[in-house]
Amino acid sequence: MQKILLYYKFTPLSDPEAVKLWQKTLCESLNLRGRILISRHGLNGTVGGDIDDLKAYIRATKQYPGFRDTVFKWSDGAREDFPRMSVKARRELVGFKNADDEFEVDENGVIGGGKHLKPQEVNELVEAYGDDVVFFDGRNAHEAKIGKFKDAIVPDTRTSRDFIAELESDKYDDIKDKKVITYCTGGVRCEVISAMMKKRGFKEVYQIDGGIVKYGEAYGDDGLWEGALRVFDGRMTVKFSERAKTIGECLHCGAKTSNFENCANVTCNELVLICKTCKENPDLLFHTEACKGKK
Secondary structure (H helix, E strand, O other): OEEEEEEEEEOOOOOHHHHHHHHHHHHHHOOOEEEEEEEOOEEEEEEEEEHHHHHHHHHHHOOOHHHOOOEEEEEOOOHHHOOOEEEEEOOOOOOOOOHHHOOOEEOOEEOOOOEEEOHHHHHHHHHHHHHHEEEEEOOOHHHHOOEEEOOOEOOOOOOHHHHHHHHHOOOOHHHOOOEEEEEOOOOHHHHHHHHHHHHOOOOEEEEEOOHHHHHHHHHOOOOOEEEOEEOOOOOOEEOOOOOOOOOOEOOOOOOEOOOEEEOOOOOOOOEEEOOHHHHOOHHHOOOOHHHHHOO
8 A cells, every 4th residue: 555745844054955865765776766865944845655665764854953853744645756856955855945044943943933733723713713723724825726724824935935025015014913824734834934034023823733735634524625736746636535625727718627737739838728528629728829829
């Protein structure tokens, strides 16, 4: 039986290149596939393989002192959901343009980030304060098209690099005095976003411990989340139950769908939200009419 692990750990690393080589050797020895990023701030990974091999990976990784209390999240999937095993040392764990200078980490994680909330605490905060609580999506805008927290604010972002400009605009001034809950897939992006928000005048910032994945494990489709979750491997999207609400709309006919396809124009390669029926028409597999003209 196979599974997928999602995890991250912010902790100071004096030699990211050495950690990269160790992790690459470890993963290859266990026949795992996936993606791992390592920086001076820690590691961020998603790997798939046999359960016993994944358990061995967890045991070995936790032997490194800085990774001892890393939280590993299990998800349905397999090794084949990834094309290869990629382990890279980068300047940033998440692709926020030069955001590594925005925050620092110590052995306890990101310094000055948002307060972590367990899934139950998220619901309790909303029940206690109602409209004074605002959900703030920490992902790229296209991810929210198929799933998000109810009434969440979705920033106008195509990539993580757009977040700093968004936060420095005046469009969110009206929520800076509210209780803001940031969220993202597994939690890693919100570690950084919450710190950036607090530096820019947001008074009370929270983040969901374990991200959408942990919230979905706790409440499925009976909580404040609605829709499907966009993931960056062969699965493309996952649902927390068979009762998941479909909130995405086909680019062409408006039918409800959670299906993403890459634009047929390889020079564009933007994701197209398209229903199964429209997908059968090759001329509709384009992001825009201009893309179609360049095929």
